[in-house]
Amino acid sequence: MRFIEVPLTYTTPRLNPHSFSVYTPKTMENTSKNPSHSSHWADINADKIMRSRRTGDQEPTYVCASGITPSGTVHIGNFREIISVELVVRALRDKGARVRFIYSWDDYDVFRKVPKNMPQQEMLEKYLRWPITMVPDPFEKTTSYARSNEVLVEKLLVKVGISPEYLYQADKYRAGDYAQGMRRALEHRDTIRVILDEFRTEPLPEDWWPISVFSSFTNKDTTTVLDWDGQWGLTYRCDETGKTETLDLRTTPWAKLPWRIDWPMRWAYEGVDFEPAGKDHHSEGGSFDTARKVSEAVYGVQAPVTFQYDFISIKGRGGKISSSSGEVVGLDDVLEVYTPEVTRYLFAGTRPNAEFAISFDLDVIKIYEDYDRCERVFYGIDQVNDKKKEKESRIYELSQVETPAPTQPLQLPFRHLCNLLLIMNGEFQRAIRAFPEVAVLEAEDKLSPGWWATAENRAQCAWNWLQSFAPEDFVFQVRGPQDPAIALADYYEGITVNSAHRAAKILVQDLEGGNFSRLDEKALGDRLYEIAREADLEPKVFFEVLYLMIVGKTRGPRLAGFLKTLGTDRVLSILHAYGR
RNA sequence: GGGCCGUUAGCUCAGCUGGUAGAGCAGCAGACUCUUAAUCUGCGGGUCGAAGGUUCGAACCCUUCACGGCUCACCA
Numbered sequence: 288m289r290f291i292e293v294p295l296t297y298t299t300p301r302l303n304p305h306s307f308s309v310y311t312p313k314t315m316e317n318t319s320k321n322p323s324h325s326s327h328w329a330d331i332n333a334d335k336i337m338r339s340r341r342t343g344d345q346e347p348t349y350v351c352a353s354g355i356t357p358s359g360t361v362h363i364g365n366f367r368e369i370i371s372v373e374l375v376v377r378a379l380r381d382k383g384a385r386v387r388f389i390y391s392w393d394d395y396d397v398f399r400k401v402p403k404n405m406p407q408q409e410m411l412e413k414y415l416r417w418p419i420t421m422v423p424d425p426f427e428k429t430t431s432y433a434r435s436n437e438v439l440v441e442k443l444l445v446k447v448g449i450s451p452e453y454l455y456q457a458d459k460y461r462a463g464d465y466a467q468g469m470r471r472a473l474e475h476r477d478t479i480r481v482i483l484d485e486f487r488t489e490p491l492p493e494d495w496w497p498i499s500v501f502s503s504f505t506n507k508d509t510t511t512v513l514d515w516d517g518q519w520g521l522t523y524r525c526d527e528t529g530k531t532e533t534l535d536l537r538t539t540p541w542a543k544l545p546w547r548i549d550w551p552m553r554w555a556y557e558g559v560d561f562e563p564a565g566k567d568h569h570s571e572g573g574s575f576d577t578a579r580k581v582s583e584a585v586y587g588v589q590a591p592v593t594f595q596y597d598f599i600s601i602k603g604r605g606g607k608i609s610s611s612s613g614e615v616v617g618l619d620d621v622l623e624v625y626t627p628e629v630t631r632y633l634f635a636g637t638r639p640n641a642e643f644a645i646s647f648d649l650d651v652i653k654i655y656e657d658y659d660r661c662e663r664v665f666y667g668i669d670q671v672n673d674k675k676k677e678k679e680s681r682i683y684e685l686s687q688v689e690t691p692a693p694t695q696p697l698q699l700p701f702r703h704l705c706n707l708l709l710i711m712n713g714e715f716q717r718a719i720r721a722f723p724e725v726a727v728l729e730a731e732d733k734l735s736p737g738w739w740a741t742a743e744n745r746a747q748c749a750w751n752w753l754q755s756f757a758p759e760d761f762v763f764q765v766r767g768p769q770d771p772a773i774a775l776a777d778y779y780e781g782i783t784v785n786s787a788h789r790a791a792k793i794l795v796q797d798l799e800g801g802n803f804s805r806l807d808e809k810a811l812g813d814r815l816y817e818i819a820r821e822a823d824l825e826p827k828v829f830f831e832v833l834y835l836m837i838v839g840k841t842r843g844p845r846l847a848g849f850l851k852t853l854g855t856d857r858v859l860s861i862l863h864a865y866g867r
Numbered sequence: 868g869g870g871c872c873g874u875u876a877g878c879u880c881a882g883c884u885g886g887u888a889g890a891g892c893a894g895c896a897g898a899c900u901c902u903u904a905a906u907c908u909g910c911g912g913g914u915c916g917a918a919g920g921u922u923c924g925a926a927c928c929c930u931u932c933a934c935g936g937c938u939c940a941c942c943a
Contacts, residue, residue, distance in 0.1 A: 332891060834902090
């Protein structure tokens, strides 16, 4: 069980997410967490596993399995599979259980079609029907097409805190690890046939065998199994060349089991206790169902605990996420915009059997705000009722890549961070230091390297989002002295233009007199209204005019704080063009 | 045709093994002589898809039905 260290005092200030103003530190309430039982879906499944599996073992090690076919770029929908398992694995470990977390790359599957997003389409065409582990890497960086897709994911998973034990099915098959399992399937040919036929529209042909073979002459799966000698000998014909050959299951690298038999065989081989599956598998007559029956009837083991997870859709980006279509949204794309913690939060906070959309539009801000609120609930900064506290806290814990820090880390509200990044032209360090709280804590040497890494990652995500997905209205660019002055006459009548210039002049005088650095944000706000009056401008017009001068648009961040953040020199350099 | 999931406020959804329905957004009222789905304060709003059943008590359990979505029956 993972306990939360509760600090006695809270020294890190909390940011007001919507203001440029200086923070007011708060004291953290002393909270007590009851870790007895959580209603989070990962914990419920962990309980279920512990109740129903390995009940006779002295010190059970629960085997949790996940896996997919790397037949194309691994997309975010596939990621749901692995993180769902990882969350249950964590839940089990938090309950003190020992767990083996395996991830099977089904890289001995057949290369069926060339995904549109792959380079070297013509080259890949030539390898259709080969096992994907023997297809060359179109990026020419790794040993195979399959490996190329695998490597990408294995690297990314580390970033989100997921490190399973990887199993490579091609290696396992070709090393003869599954020889016994294959033989067993052959021995139970008729039993398996009956199970599969139960749900088939067309019964399996009389000469069907529960095994498939790649041709050693062509490397393709276009073969016909002819006979099995009741021991280890399997005879097949290569359909293209017409040649026949007899293999020894113990040594051949060419044979494998079809999916519906392969799956239960591996459950038995690894002793799998838990493995979820997509909704396409969970249906009567679907592959989980037939695998369950084969598992019991042929391999003599009970099918693992399972649940069904739903699909993921994408919002604010367009396109689909199928690996065979051109547009693929992968974990890498999601990590461009969401930090690893927030990415985990998306999955940990949603029931697996609910479909949800990963947003790239304005929702991104809300997601970050939700995450930050969840964090404040966890640390007891935001008060909520006990139920909610328990639920949110557990989601927060499960969202962490590392164990949670002992005290609430300084938060950088996403929206404000975006504004600062825009003001600082994407310079992360400057944007982060523009938070007054950061400057204060940094001076006191209270920001850890870990905090900085997280902060910079968030800044990177915010910047990526601003560059690629943020609505145009949301984005602005501060004008520099080299930019030509905005022609106010294009926007206003002459009288107003004159007033605008007068206002700019007053502002310049204020700035040169050092007035702004003396005033706090509130006082500066009041002073701005005074200036509007002195210049004989409607406040609304006054603000528009200043935004035009500074960002070339009639709207922008709240002006007083905005000006302070920009700094006297920068504002002066812009206003000089108008205020003479 | 079979199966799975869903149906709770205008919208999106929470509601732990049954104990008087809850958030966010939207709406309405007020505040802020500016604002980036603006912020703050307050308010209203639901026969929990329908009908039966079990129970002292049902959004929750059981049965039937309606509607919606997905999925299987070819391959993985």
